[in-house]
Amino acid sequence: MPTRLFLACMVLLSIAMAAAAARPATTTAADDAPPTGNCDQDMQDLISNCQDYVKFPADPKIPPSAACCAVVQRANIPCLCSKVTPTVETFISMDKVVYVASYCKRPMKPGSQCGSYTVPGGSLP
Numbered sequence: 001m002p003t004r005l006f007l008a009c010m011v012l013l014s015i016a017m018a019a020a021a022a023r024p025a026t027t028t029a030a031d032d033a034p035p036t037g038n039c040d041q042d043m044q045d046l047i048s049n050c051q052d053y054v055k056f057p058a059d060p061k062i063p064p065s066a067a068c069c070a071v072v073q074r075a076n077i078p079c080l081c082s083k084v085t086p087t088v089e090t091f092i093s094m095d096k097v098v099y100v101a102s103y104c105k106r107p108m109k110p111g112s113q114c115g116s117y118t119v120p121g122g123s124l125p
Contacts, residue, residue, distance in 0.1 A: 038076070039076050039079035039080060039083075042071070042074075042075040042076050042079070042080055043080060043083075045071045045075070046068075046071050046072075046075065046080070049065065049067045049068040049070075049071050050064060050068040050071060050072070050100065053065075053068060053096060053100050054092045054093060054096040054097050054100055055091065055092055055093065055096075056091070056092070056093050057093070058093040058095050058096060061095075061096055061099045063103055064100045064103055064104060068100065068104070069103070069104035069105070072100065072101060072104040072106055073104060073105070073106060081114065081115075084114065084115035085115065086115070086116055088115065089115050089116060089117065094114060094115070094117035097114060097117075098114075098119055098120075
């Protein structure tokens with residue numbers, strides 16, 4: 001049971017990091033405000049709502065639920081991104097993280113980092 005919880009945490013953390021990296025460099029004043037989300041709660045919410053969409057195998061990619069996207073949209077991405085480690089990346093497919101972030105309207109900027117993963121250039125799936 002602890003292994004499943006750890007895996008879920010890692011998956012959700014990666015999604016949140018991907019979403020954070022997706023924010024455009026030029027934003028409105030409201031986007032420049034510090035995140036108000038609770039990092040630990042965001043992590044739990046991501047685990048609860050998004051883990052099935054980012055775990056290995058890398059294919060097939062499954063469109064995430066509305067609940068997952070709602071979490072991705074409001075998550076404190078900088079905080080979550082700071083917690084992604086190589087160990088987390090062994091449990092989740094970073095390609096799926098990029099896909100989920102894009103699907104949820106928070107696409108990752110090409111060339112941005114999510115853990116040790118660099119988001120590929122060009123259009124996202």
